[in-house]
Amino acid sequence: MGTGAFPGAATYARKDLLHRSTHVATKTFQALRIFVNDELNELLQGLKAADTFLKARGCLVALTFHSLEDRVVKRFLHNIDFSESPNLSARQKIRQGLRKEKKKDNDGTCLPQMKALGWSSIQKKVLTPDSEEIQENPRGRSAKLRAAIKL
Helix, strand or coil, rough: CCCCCCHHHHHCCECCCCCCCCCCHHHHHHHHHHHHHCCCHHEEEEEEEEHHHHHCCHHHHHHCHHHHHHHHHHHHHHHCCCCCCCCCHHHHEEEEEHHHHHHHHHCCCCCCCCCCCEEEEEECCCCCHHHHHHHHHHHHCCCCCEEEEEC
């Protein structure tokens, strides 16, 4: 992409959530970086390594900065198969997994939700920065923190 590929007025026409000008090619270069560095597979391998090396009651904390990373972490913690097509919502897949686990349990005991999954969420919802934190550190505006304890 050479200089002058975009008209001068359009180059910084996009605005972020703080109404600051952003370059129109920002997301394109982010996508290229993610692909070239194989960031999503590296993240998944790191999560699998944490699962292998963490002992029971060990804490896994993941800080993500865009939705693709967050989706990988969420699917991992809820034990959703990555080869499945994402047509069902994460909530529907979690319910299906629990139904399968309950069917496998023949002694009639009811399994807690996360026990079937191997992880127990520390927070019910994902943590995101509040408006004060975003004003102090605008680059953290898209950050999401998920934490879980290994069962």
